[in-house]
Amino acid sequence: MKIYFSGSISGGRDHAAIYQHMVARWQAQGHNVLSSHVADPLALESEKDRSPREVYERDTDWVKECDALIAEVSTPSLGVGYEIALAVQLGKPVLCVYRSGVQLSKMISGNSAPHLAVEAYSSEAELDEQVEVFLKELTG
Amino acid sequence: MKIYFSGSISGGRDHAAIYQHMVARWQAQGHNVLSSHVADPLALESEKDRSPREVYERDTDWVKECDALIAEVSTPSLGVGYEIALAVQLGKPVLCVYRSGVQLSKMISGNSAPHLAVEAYSSEAELDEQVEVFLKELTG
Numbered sequence: 001m002k003i004y005f006s007g008s009i010s011g012g013r014d015h016a017a018i019y020q021h022m023v024a025r026w027q028a029q030g031h032n033v034l035s036s037h038v039a040d041p042l043a044l045e046s047e048k049d050r051s052p053r054e055v056y057e058r059d060t061d062w063v064k065e066c067d068a069l070i071a072e073v074s075t076p077s078l079g080v081g082y083e084i085a086l087a088v089q090l091g092k093p094v095l096c097v098y099r100s101g102v103q104l105s106k107m108i109s110g111n112s113a114p115h116l117a118v119e120a121y122s123s124e125a126e127l128d129e130q131v132e133v134f135l136k137e138l139t140g
Numbered sequence: 141m142k143i144y145f146s147g148s149i150s151g152g153r154d155h156a157a158i159y160q161h162m163v164a165r166w167q168a169q170g171h172n173v174l175s176s177h178v179a180d181p182l183a184l185e186s187e188k189d190r191s192p193r194e195v196y197e198r199d200t201d202w203v204k205e206c207d208a209l210i211a212e213v214s215t216p217s218l219g220v221g222y223e224i225a226l227a228v229q230l231g232k233p234v235l236c237v238y239r240s241g242v243q244l245s246k247m248i249s250g251n252s253a254p255h256l257a258v259e260a261y262s263s264e265a266e267l268d269e270q271v272e273v274f275l276k277e278l279t280g
Binding site: 047054055073078079083104112 | 149187218249
């Protein structure tokens with residue numbers, strides 16, 4: 001399955017370790033993670049060399065191309081919020097996950113868009129399970 | 141004119157003083173700022189009592205109703221990113237302003253959506269001028 005992974009780059013890298021865990025796991029399962037660079041520990045540095053227009057065009061093209069978008073929303077981020085809204089608009093299935101206890105935007109936690117789910121996780125195991133369930137429902 | 145003002149609440153209140161300046165100015169000019177509560181110094185507190193669903197429904201309804209959306213994007217925010225994408229999708233004119241020097245998401249700085257402008261400001265006077273030009277073009 002083509003997964004678009006949405007996580008914060010400019011907004012802050014506090015949860016980059018969990019991004020890495022998520023993307024590596026899906027790749028090991030055989031999924032094509034279009035935006036796997038978001039999980040790269042050097043993402044902020046490597047993305048600096050790309051023009052804003054190039055990043056915008058590439059990322060919006062990937063959102064259009066994906067089968068599902070999974071966003072890690074523990075870190076506030078303009079890009080992640082934008083990508084979630086774009087995926088919703090395109091009718092893509094969306095899963096937003098965040099670490100229990102962080103203060104989440106009500107535009108996400110209160111979102112009633114169809115095909116959008118929001119889950120809090122307390123452990124890697126719980127997060128993995130939430131993603132499993134989400135992906136299983138898509139593949140039927 | 142009905143203006144939707146988009147600024148960070150949950151994502152951080154570092155630029156709340158400039159939100160206040162912006163909204164007070166537009167109200168003094170006779171504009172109807174639908175989301176004026178975002179500029180309230182107690183926004184975080186007053187919004188806590190509202191359910192996530194209520195906030196989501198109210199804010200998306202206001203974005204649909206507005207003549208233009210103006211976002212202050214100096215603080216990374218999921219809600220602000222979501223609202224910008226929603227406004228773009230609805231064909232609303234959008235102006236994103238940010239304080240010079242902050243690290244802005246390339247999904248915003250590189251955005252090529254029609255009717256969307258992005259401006260950096262170094263002073264209140266410069267910001268006021270950018271908004272003036274944007275609003276004048278709409279009423280022009």
